[in-house]
Amino acid sequence: MPETIHYLDNSATTRPRPEVVAAMMSALTEDFGNPSSAHRLGIAAEKRIQEARAAVARLIGARPEEIHFTSGGTEAINTAIFGVARAYGRRGRHIITQATEHPATLEACRALAAGGFEVTILPVDRSGRVDPDQVARALRPDTILVTLMAVNNEIGTIQPVAEVGRLLRGRETLFHVDAVQAAGKLPLRVDEIGCHLLSLSGHKIHGPKGVGALYVRQGVRIAPLLYGGGQEEGLRSGTENVPGIVGLGTAAALALAELDQVPDRLRALKRRLLAGLAERGLEYVVNGPDPEEAAPHILNLSFRGVPRGEVLLHALEQQGVFVSTGSACHSRRQTLSHVLEALRLPPEQATGAIRVSLSPLTTEADIDAFVAAAAQAVPELRNLMR
Amino acid sequence: MRRVYADHAATTPVHPRVVEAMVAAMQAEIGNPSSVHGFGRTARRLVEEARARVAALIGASPQEIFFTSGGTEADNWALRGTLMANRARGKHLVVSAIEHHAVLDCAAALEREGWEVTYLPVDSVGRVREEDLLAALRPDTVLVSIMHTNNEVGTVQDIPRLCALVKERDPNIVFHTDAVQAAGILPLDVKALGVDLLTISAHKIYGPKGVGALYVRHGFRFAPVLFGGGQERKMRPGTENLPGIVGFGVAAEIAREELPRRAEHARRLRDRFLRGVLERIPGVRVSGPNPLEGTVPCHPGIANIAVQGVESEALLLALDLQGVAASAGSACTAGSLEPSHVIRALGLPPDYAAGAMRFSFGEANTDEDIDYLLEVLPQAVAQVRGV
Numbered sequence: 001m002p003e004t005i006h007y008l009d010n011s012a013t014t015r016p017r018p019e020v021v022a023a024m025m026s027a028l029t030e031d032f033g034n035p036s037s038a039h040r041l042g043i044a045a046e047k048r049i050q051e052a053r054a055a056v057a058r059l060i061g062a063r064p065e066e067i068h069f070t071s072g073g074t075e076a077i078n079t080a081i082f083g084v085a086r087a088y089g090r091r092g093r094h095i096i097t098q099a100t101e102h103p104a105t106l107e108a109c110r111a112l113a114a115g116g117f118e119v120t121i122l123p124v125d126r127s128g129r130v131d132p133d134q135v136a137r138a139l140r141p142d143t144i145l146v147t148l149m150a151v152n153n154e155i156g157t158i159q160p161v162a163e164v165g166r167l168l169r170g171r172e173t174l175f176h177v178d179a180v181q182a183a184g185k186l187p188l189r190v191d192e193i194g195c196h197l198l199s200l201s202g203h204k205i206h207g208p209k210g211v212g213a214l215y216v217r218q219g220v221r222i223a224p225l226l227y228g229g230g231q232e233e234g235l236r237s238g239t240e241n242v243p244g245i246v247g248l249g250t251a252a253a254l255a256l257a258e259l260d261q262v263p264d265r266l267r268a269l270k271r272r273l274l275a276g277l278a279e280r281g282l283e284y285v286v287n288g289p290d291p292e293e294a295a296p297h298i299l300n301l302s303f304r305g306v307p308r309g310e311v312l313l314h315a316l317e318q319q320g321v322f323v324s325t326g327s328a329c330h331s332r333r334q335t336l337s338h339v340l341e342a343l344r345l346p347p348e349q350a351t352g353a354i355r356v357s358l359s360p361l362t363t364e365a366d367i368d369a370f371v372a373a374a375a376q377a378v379p380e381l382r383n384l385m386r
Numbered sequence: 387m388r389r390v391y392a393d394h395a396a397t398t399p400v401h402p403r404v405v406e407a408m409v410a411a412m413q414a415e416i417g418n419p420s421s422v423h424g425f426g427r428t429a430r431r432l433v434e435e436a437r438a439r440v441a442a443l444i445g446a447s448p449q450e451i452f453f454t455s456g457g458t459e460a461d462n463w464a465l466r467g468t469l470m471a472n473r474a475r476g477k478h479l480v481v482s483a484i485e486h487h488a489v490l491d492c493a494a495a496l497e498r499e500g501w502e503v504t505y506l507p508v509d510s511v512g513r514v515r516e517e518d519l520l521a522a523l524r525p526d527t528v529l530v531s532i533m534h535t536n537n538e539v540g541t542v543q544d545i546p547r548l549c550a551l552v553k554e555r556d557p558n559i560v561f562h563t564d565a566v567q568a569a570g571i572l573p574l575d576v577k578a579l580g581v582d583l584l585t586i587s588a589h590k591i592y593g594p595k596g597v598g599a600l601y602v603r604h605g606f607r608f609a610p611v612l613f614g615g616g617q618e619r620k621m622r623p624g625t626e627n628l629p630g631i632v633g634f635g636v637a638a639e640i641a642r643e644e645l646p647r648r649a650e651h652a653r654r655l656r657d658r659f660l661r662g663v664l665e666r667i668p669g670v671r672v673s674g675p676n677p678l679e680g681t682v683p684c685h686p687g688i689a690n691i692a693v694q695g696v697e698s699e700a701l702l703l704a705l706d707l708q709g710v711a712a713s714a715g716s717a718c719t720a721g722s723l724e725p726s727h728v729i730r731a732l733g734l735p736p737d738y739a740a741g742a743m744r745f746s747f748g749e750a751n752t753d754e755d756i757d758y759l760l761e762v763l764p765q766a767v768a769q770v771r772g773v
Contacts, residue, residue, distance in 0.1 A: 007425070013418035013625060021412050024629075028405045028594060034397040038702060039711040041391065071455030071596065074614040074624030104614030104623060111613050203625060208412065210455065210596050210627020225611070227495050228458040228488035237488060238458030239397065239589060241596025243408075244630065313423060322423045 006321045006369040010204075011153050011181060011298055011357035017206040017254060020247045024208060027246040035240050036229060045242050052249025056213050059252040060179070060198060061189035068214045068232045069245050073180040073201030075225070076214040077104040077147075079236065080176040080197040083222030084145045085112050091172070092142030098122040098130040098159075099342040100152050102178060106338070109147075124342050127289035128157030136167050143173045150182035150193075154339040154355055155288025156298030158186070165194025174220065180204055180212075184255035184360065185297045186263060196220045202244065206359065207251030211244030255360070262360045266296035269358055269367050273299065276371030282378055287345060287353050297359060302345075302352040303374070305382035309354045315377035316354075321370050324355050389709040390755045394590075394652075394687055394748035395537050395567060396713055400633070401592040401749075407636045408594060408629040419626045420617065433626050436635025440599050443638040444565070444584065445575035452600045452618045453631050457566040457587030460600040461488035461531075463611050463622075464562040464583045468529045469501060471609035475558065476526025482506045482514050483731040484541070485533050486564055490727070493531075506532070508731050511675045511682050512541030519548060520555065529560045534584075535568035538715055538728040538744055539674025540688030542572065549580040560606075566590055566598075570641035571649050571686055571748075582606050588630065592749060593637030597630035648749060652687035653677070655747045655756050660689050662760040667767050669694030673734060673742050687747040692729075692738035696770050701743060704766040710759065712745045 007015065016024075031048050033041030053064045070076040085095070097109055099121050109119045120138045122130050135146060146168060148159050161177050168175050176197040179188055184205035190198055198215040202208050216222060216235065228237030255262075270291055277284055283304040291299060306312050309325035316323055325337075340350040356370060391399070411432060417425025419433050434448070441448045454460045469479065481493050483505045493503045504522040506514050514532055523530075530552050535542045549561045562583035565574055570591030576584055583606075587598040602608050602621075614623030641648070660678055663670055673690040675682035693701065698714035705712060715726030725739040734742065745759070 009418075009421060009423065009425075012421050012426070016412045018413075021409055024412070025405060025409055028400045028408065029402075032397065032399045033711070034393070034589075034595075037393060037396050037711065037713060038699075039393065039706045039713070041393075041711050042396075071459070071627065072624045074612060075455065078612045078614070102614070103616075107613035107623070201625075203418075208627075208629055209625050210630045224495075226458055226462045226488075227491035228461070228486070230487070230491075237462075237491070238456045239587075239595050241455065241594075241627075241630070243594055244596045244627070310422065317423050322425060324421060324423070 004320055006366040008356045008358065008362065008366060008370055009322045009324045010359035010362070011355060012324055013203045013209065014206045014359050016208050016247065017251060019254060020207055020250045023250040024243040024247040027243040031242065035242060036231065048242060048246050049240055052245045055249040055253040056200065059183065059188070059256045060200070060215060061191060062215050063218065066215050066218055068216060068235045069240060070212045070214055070236055071210055071241065072212040073199055074104040076199035076201070076212045077102065077178055078108050079214050079225045080199060080222070081105065081108040081112065081145065081147060082225055084174050084176070085117060086223035087221055088144040092144040093117045094120070094140050094143045096120045096122065096135060096138050096143060096146045098124060098148060100124055100128050100157070100339040101147070101149055102153060102180070105147055105149070105178060126343060128152055128155050128339065128343060129289065130159055132160050132163040132167060135164050139173065145174050145176060147176040147178070149178040150188070151186065151295040151298070152339060153181045154337055155300040156294035157289045158293070158295055161195065162193050169194060181295065181298070184259070184262070185266065185295060187259060190215055190217065202248035202251060205251045205255045206361065208244050208247040211241050211248045213248065258360050263296045266358050266362070269362060269364065270296060270299055272364060273356065273367045273371060276368065277374065280371060280375040282374060285349060287340060287349065288343060297357055299356045300353055301356065302349045303378045305385065306378055307348040307352045307385065309352050312352070312354055312377060312381060315381060316373045319373040319376065321373040325353060387709045388758050390711065390758055391750045392710060392712045392745040392747060392755070392759065394750065395744060395746035397589045397595065398592045398748060399750050400594055401637060401640055403640060404593055404633045404636045408633040411629045411632040419628065420615065429628055432628065432632050436631045439635040439639045443569065443574070443642045444586065444601060445577055446601050447604065450601050450604050452602055452622050453626065454598045454600055454622060455596055455627070456598040457564070457585050458488040460585040460598045461486065461564055462492045463600055464585060465489065465492045465496065465529065465531060466611045467609045468560045468562070468583070469496065470611070471607045472528045472560070476528045478502045478504070478524050478527045479529040479531065480504045480506060480519070480522045480527060481531045482508060482533065484508050484512055484536050484728045485531065486537060486566070489531050489533070489564060510732055512536055512539050512728070512732055513682065514543055514548060516548070516551060520551060523552065523555050523559065527556070527559050529562060531562040531564070534563045534565040535572060535685050536674065536728060537567045538726055539690045539732065540685030541674050542568070542683035542685065545579045545581065553580065567685060570645065571652065573645065576601055576603070588634035588637055591637050591641045594630050594633040597627050597634045599634070649686045651749070652747045655751050655753070656687055656689050658756045659745060659747070659759060662756070663691060663763060666760060666764045667693065671738055673729060673732060689745045691743055691745070692734060693741040693743070693767055694737055696741040696767060698741050698743045700770045701741070701766055704769055705762065708762045708766065710762060712743055714743055
């Protein structure tokens, strides 16, 4: 394998920033106390958590007390969905979501459906977008929750969450937004979105794995998933993952500091990539939304004559370029991703898809390396597979 | 001022080799363990290496270990996962009255959802009586959860015996034990214990916070409580907490190697402390088993003492000002002035119950710490009693 590596799989996970690692190290060594302890070591640990809570709150325009730390995006999403279902199941048993959500959402909804809830899974258009009018039409008096992702993790579709938030205004239906892929790449203001709940993950914004957060708007009550010591205002028991939380707080602060420039910078890199492919005469199609309208960091591509994405992935890896097919959560399975299925792509285009995902730390050199590697690998594979 | 950390049962300092391994995992490995490319494969290998190490600590096979976000999640999962998978068998569970809140509060939530719970009383040193356990079992009992080692008073239950009794009555009843406080300081072997489910946590064995594990006996009928990607063999979704898991693995390996020495070290210091306290401070009782009598098995590092006529909060504050970190009850209940549920279950005399304090010793402690404690504690007691 070449010595320089070009990591373009940032929607699967990102490298923790050096500042994040340093902050975590000090939380592991100096501030190792249990935040619930009344003595000074406990108080010091608790203070580190409050700093992180404030930083995460700032990233999404929330109040610190509205942020609840979890073990990651999956737990945050599960807490939101089950928390609403268990707290409001008597008022209604209908939930609305859409077809290209992350498995954490879809599987949680499926489990609820098995337990007597009714789940409407809305279809998406060719760009992966759900139509707010369809959300409006699906709403019923017993709809207790609408849950939508802000940005799709495989194809980068930006969902019209603020529009949905507006049409839910004045209703009793709660609105959860999975912002795991949007955070740090697009500005997020919970008040503008109009959501009651919003999920975040540390390791997608150059923070650590094993930590996430759930925003719960002040005044909204949901049932906890885990019971015990009553940490996180009783919503999430268990000794706090202090190093992880400190790492997430640091990552959130750094993400916010760059957020003014990041979307434009990433879009420019995406354009550079597509222009590079065109320049090399590679025939490709973009799966999902128009790259200019999509989230700035995700690009899902299929190359003509290359019907197997994983073969291309390994060929690129030989040249030090790391991408993925679909999402990481899917990649160890053999099935076609449910997201590409929802787009109803021609079979060869769907099985050949690769996802290139950038981060604020991606450089032009990474992009050029991808273009060069693809320019070498794609014609070879096309000849091989012919 | 000298600093003495006598709160190892709340959390332990992270071993330097654990920190090193976690930092290395974060700096070198950027992969998602589910990714198929080289980074993903390296991350996967690190997770599996850690799984084998954690399994070895408790005599399990690696495929019986499921990583969680900590002891609380593992306890909640043990209860809910068993009940969800065995709905047809019944609606009754049995827990002891001195369980950790993760078990007790989860049981209370299940009660609100329609399950029936029997809370087993304990004797004056915190032991579950066999006859109480047998009397609690019903034809529709699905699960029994009894903690291995109590976190506040250190009582060690005879889990092999209790588990055998339950299985003798009905082999289908699931037995879970919360071994969070036992792991790393008492030898644990899931086969010898005979349990179906066992909870451990990394931050009590000099590992990081935010990671734990549930042992699930092979072939056992169990359901997930979190839904999403297919991680942990489709039982516990969510991108794996790579640094946490790696840290847990290293902590488990060190714990396995050092267990006898650690236990002996903690025991010696704890016993010195207790002897000194009983000698120097009038009106002190040991809550739970008295290690100096040695008749009831107990945690090597925990000393729970109650000082007559003294409120523990005042004493702990005075000690904190002297650089001493200890606790009243468990960390999770810190700040509450009521005696903990464990102290109440033991039936301590009222003029003692408000003064229950836990000193828990471990790797951070030296003989000089004990000297210092025996110097400042009698002073603090005198000071508080004087007020």
